[in-house]
Amino acid sequence: MNSHPETTGIELETEIPGSESLALELGLTAEEYARILELLGRVPTYTELGMFSVMWSEHCSYKNSLLLLKTLPRSGGRLLVEAGKENAGLVDLGEGWAVAFKIESHNHPSAVEPYQGAATGVGGILRDIFTMGARPIAALNSLRFGDPSDRRTRYLVNGVVRGIGDYGNSFGVPTVGGEVYFDACYSDNPLVNAMAVGIVRADRVVSATAVGVGNPVMLMGSSTGRDGIHGASLLASRQFDASSADMRPTVQVGDPFAEKLLLEAALELIESGCVVGMQDMGAAGITCSTSEMSAKGGVGMDIDLDRVPLREEDMSAYEILLSESQERMLVVIERGKEQLAERICQKWDVPIVQIGVVTSDGMLRFWRHGQCVACVPADALVVGGGAPVYERQWKEATYLAYKRQFDQAAFEQQYAGRAAATLLLELLARPTIASKRWIYEQYDRHVGTNTIERSCDAAIVRLKEVPGKALALSTDCNSRYVYLDPFVGAMIAVAEAARNCVCAGAQPVAITNCLNFGDPYDPEVYWQFRQAVLGMGQMCRLLDTPVTGGNVSFYNQSQRNAIYPTPTIGMLGIIESLEHITPSGFERSGDVVYLIGWHSDRLDGSELVVMLAGEPLGTAPPFDAEHEVQLQRALLQAIRKRLVRSAHDTAEGGLAVGLAEAAIVGSVGATIELPFPATLGHLFGEAQSRVIVTVAPDDAEQFEREMACAGVPWHRLGTTGGDRLAIEHVGHWSLGELRMVWETALPRLFDTASAVPH
Amino acid sequence: MNVGIVIFPGSNCDRDAYYAARLVAGITPQFLWHKDTELPADLDCIILPGGFSYGDYLRSGAIARFSPIMRAVRSFADEGGLVLGICNGFQILTEAGLLPGALLRNAHQRFVCRNVTVRVENNATPFTSAYGQGQVLRIPIAHGEGRYYADPETIARLEANRQVVFRYVDADSNPTAESNPNGSLANIAGIINERGNVLGMMPHPERACQALLGSDDGLGVFTSLVHYFAHVSV
Numbered sequence: 001m002n003s004h005p006e007t008t009g010i011e012l013e014t015e016i017p018g019s020e021s022l023a024l025e026l027g028l029t030a031e032e033y034a035r036i037l038e039l040l041g042r043v044p045t046y047t048e049l050g051m052f053s054v055m056w057s058e059h060c061s062y063k064n065s066l067l068l069l070k071t072l073p074r075s076g077g078r079l080l081v082e083a084g085k086e087n088a089g090l091v092d093l094g095e096g097w098a099v100a101f102k103i104e105s106h107n108h109p110s111a112v113e114p115y116q117g118a119a120t121g122v123g124g125i126l127r128d129i130f131t132m133g134a135r136p137i138a139a140l141n142s143l144r145f146g147d148p149s150d151r152r153t154r155y156l157v158n159g160v161v162r163g164i165g166d167y168g169n170s171f172g173v174p175t176v177g178g179e180v181y182f183d184a185c186y187s188d189n190p191l192v193n194a195m196a197v198g199i200v201r202a203d204r205v206v207s208a209t210a211v212g213v214g215n216p217v218m219l220m221g222s223s224t225g226r227d228g229i230h231g232a233s234l235l236a237s238r239q240f241d242a243s244s245a246d247m248r249p250t251v252q253v254g255d256p257f258a259e260k261l262l263l264e265a266a267l268e269l270i271e272s273g274c275v276v277g278m279q280d281m282g283a284a285g286i287t288c289s290t291s292e293m294s295a296k297g298g299v300g301m302d303i304d305l306d307r308v309p310l311r312e313e314d315m316s317a318y319e320i321l322l323s324e325s326q327e328r329m330l331v332v333i334e335r336g337k338e339q340l341a342e343r344i345c346q347k348w349d350v351p352i353v354q355i356g357v358v359t360s361d362g363m364l365r366f367w368r369h370g371q372c373v374a375c376v377p378a379d380a381l382v383v384g385g386g387a388p389v390y391e392r393q394w395k396e397a398t399y400l401a402y403k404r405q406f407d408q409a410a411f412e413q414q415y416a417g418r419a420a421a422t423l424l425l426e427l428l429a430r431p432t433i434a435s436k437r438w439i440y441e442q443y444d445r446h447v448g449t450n451t452i453e454r455s456c457d458a459a460i461v462r463l464k465e466v467p468g469k470a471l472a473l474s475t476d477c478n479s480r481y482v483y484l485d486p487f488v489g490a491m492i493a494v495a496e497a498a499r500n501c502v503c504a505g506a507q508p509v510a511i512t513n514c515l516n517f518g519d520p521y522d523p524e525v526y527w528q529f530r531q532a533v534l535g536m537g538q539m540c541r542l543l544d545t546p547v548t549g550g551n552v553s554f555y556n557q558s559q560r561n562a563i564y565p566t567p568t569i570g571m572l573g574i575i576e577s578l579e580h581i582t583p584s585g586f587e588r589s590g591d592v593v594y595l596i597g598w599h600s601d602r603l604d605g606s607e608l609v610v611m612l613a614g615e616p617l618g619t620a621p622p623f624d625a626e627h628e629v630q631l632q633r634a635l636l637q638a639i640r641k642r643l644v645r646s647a648h649d650t651a652e653g654g655l656a657v658g659l660a661e662a663a664i665v666g667s668v669g670a671t672i673e674l675p676f677p678a679t680l681g682h683l684f685g686e687a688q689s690r691v692i693v694t695v696a697p698d699d700a701e702q703f704e705r706e707m708a709c710a711g712v713p714w715h716r717l718g719t720t721g722g723d724r725l726a727i728e729h730v731g732h733w734s735l736g737e738l739r740m741v742w743e744t745a746l747p748r749l750f751d752t753a754s755a756v757p758h
Numbered sequence: 759m760n761v762g763i764v765i766f767p768g769s770n771c772d773r774d775a776y777y778a779a780r781l782v783a784g785i786t787p788q789f790l791w792h793k794d795t796e797l798p799a800d801l802d803c804i805i806l807p808g809g810f811s812y813g814d815y816l817r818s819g820a821i822a823r824f825s826p827i828m829r830a831v832r833s834f835a836d837e838g839g840l841v842l843g844i845c846n847g848f849q850i851l852t853e854a855g856l857l858p859g860a861l862l863r864n865a866h867q868r869f870v871c872r873n874v875t876v877r878v879e880n881n882a883t884p885f886t887s888a889y890g891q892g893q894v895l896r897i898p899i900a901h902g903e904g905r906y907y908a909d910p911e912t913i914a915r916l917e918a919n920r921q922v923v924f925r926y927v928d929a930d931s932n933p934t935a936e937s938n939p940n941g942s943l944a945n946i947a948g949i950i951n952e953r954g955n956v957l958g959m960m961p962h963p964e965r966a967c968q969a970l971l972g973s974d975d976g977l978g979v980f981t982s983l984v985h986y987f988a989h990v991s992v
Contacts, residue, residue, distance in 0.1 A: 162869075170770075170813070172810075255813075256810070257768050257812070260767070260810075261767055441871055442868050442869050442870070442871070446898050447900065448773075449777060449778070449965055449967065449971055453971055453973075
């Protein structure tokens, strides 16, 4: 392919020319089309316009989010690469090892085709991890669905859970944790956020950069078909409407077995030392991987599309360039080592073929049937290069004024007749609070033999590579809080994800985020986004947990409504010693039960209010960022001093639900005397910065001293023991009864799951 | 003793089996490649690990039985060599005809990953001698196709010959319907061939190899192998 003459543009004249109306059809704006004319100095071909349309889509270009994302703390601490520089974030573990981790959305594909949408979401995030040379050791997810009694919700839950399970189980990565919320705002637009974590020797990390003029550019993995064309631009980058079901062909189809082979072959290639750079093909396929790798390395590429193995022979250059067929990688190999690469791929039966070479002039040239069909500067296509960057207009959301009229006194008065004892059981059966066993048992959580089989507030994966250490992993976002106050709500999402890691005995070190919002052209949505990013940044700075990367998913809305703003946080914590692992449940009798932190009886944003009033009311729950940091420090210190037997943060459902969960999960009851009145607010309010802790009686005095020294308030609540939970002035329940209510809620909803085929 | 662990391209418990085997003094594990047609000469036992051998889109183990190494595994078993199939390995052994019966889609049609309790029904095998007869073990399962099925005559024969080696039971050692995670006939979790040298089991003993993973009850399978070879070599 070196024999091709320099492109002068003459060949391009035989191509169908693009036009403004075509640009609009492909999701670009008139201004963006003008910008393309300016960048190229000529009218783009039809194929080139297709490339711009995907690369400048919201999904690939972050054009409406980039300026705000840059305000987040994106380096420092244990970070080995700055956010956004590589396929995933990289955190130093010490002893020569690093963790690669990232979370990404696959919302729109999952809404249209839940099984394949969710499966390929998992596949895509796994590739982001192993393309850096890291072996995936854990997967998590964060899911949002509509009303579970809705037939369509049941169809979506069933498809998404099977999709995640079938892909991860076959690939062989343990799905160790996650979260699932149900709320009517997600009925049309469910959220499927998938997170993956891998481990890699810090000196073996592979960059997604092309360098070395003359180095061969190779395509490895599956052949290229017509699936997923315009997935990034037309499906992921606009809101749902009546025609969305017709978008099913834009959803990719996953093959976990092919991905497993790709993993093994890629890691062996890297180990052999022949890899210069590597990038997986997700959104925008060959277009995205060639342009990003070239732009990053300051080089160009000559690519012969005739050499791309195709599923259908008559595919056009446009289709090949935009295909989002899964399980493919673009690899730049060191010149002269092509045969070594071929031999390794052959061992794993993974096809690999040279499709081009690295060139010096920064231009991407694509050839089909001997004709140059596209000739574009790589830099013109990518983020940080030619891709547009916008600041949108914002305006404080108008619904807030109404929400803030919430009168708690009147609310408590109105429901004074409802027995708290019954309300506790009703809350335990709420799909958002109830046990997610029905879901997580469909995921292999043990493969790899690293998963610590203990109920903790975060998932825990030990590291065979770094003996004695473990990772704590948590995904979190209560989007109701964000809806009621985007700034504070996003702070809480970060704080709670960190708190979960601390409760499990870990030091939180870094986050990855998945920012799910509505239409950024709606000023109120953009205001939510802006506030949330600013709040998130502030909390990350306070906790010293920089952002390693992630993704933004806009246009999560249907004709009826936008989703609640949902900035999902994936938190990585490091457990310095396996002895620090702390369960969430009451596991021993006779321990002292404490509530530590800043208690309040406010019901703002609580599950109780949603359950009784049918909608979230008030503002975000009481939260003080400084207190939160103080609490987390003090708790981790007490855990490291081995003073804490169990720790469980109070979350949805407040203190009463937290106590019930700790009793159920640990299979030990407790007798509780509340140091405050047993009102709905005290029992079920969701004030942050509170943790239910148990301490051995002999350690109680020292524990109290530690908390006092750290300035963290504490209340003695009672003692663990027996097979009942008794809360004075509220009621008492057998563990069997509590467990039955908590465990059977989801099976009852989903066991008869709709038989709609996927 | 030398244990060979077969890597099929879609195996994903191969490294876990290796790791667990290494924890037991006296075992030297090594990997075997599915494309190999010959086995190392000094092999004492072969493990077919869990996973999705060739993707298993058609039916678990349906393609693996035709893989090059399975011919060698079959000869090895015919000569009395010990073969242990775990999960997907069990499925492959039934597909290959080395064990009777079949593993069907779970009765509830869903993949299930769960810590279950199984009872040792026969501790007089090379794979179970380290356990007490009737001992209840806590070992995890993770499969979509684990419902053991065979015709009534075969089941009767398996029971009569004490070829049912592991049975799903509740914590009180009763083989109840609730303790049966997949609808297996007679709560069967693992069986051995008539000759007593080929064992297939759906639970993953290699995942129950350390207390921090929830249980180390699975190690007994590996220590049994060591005992067996210590005994036969005397």
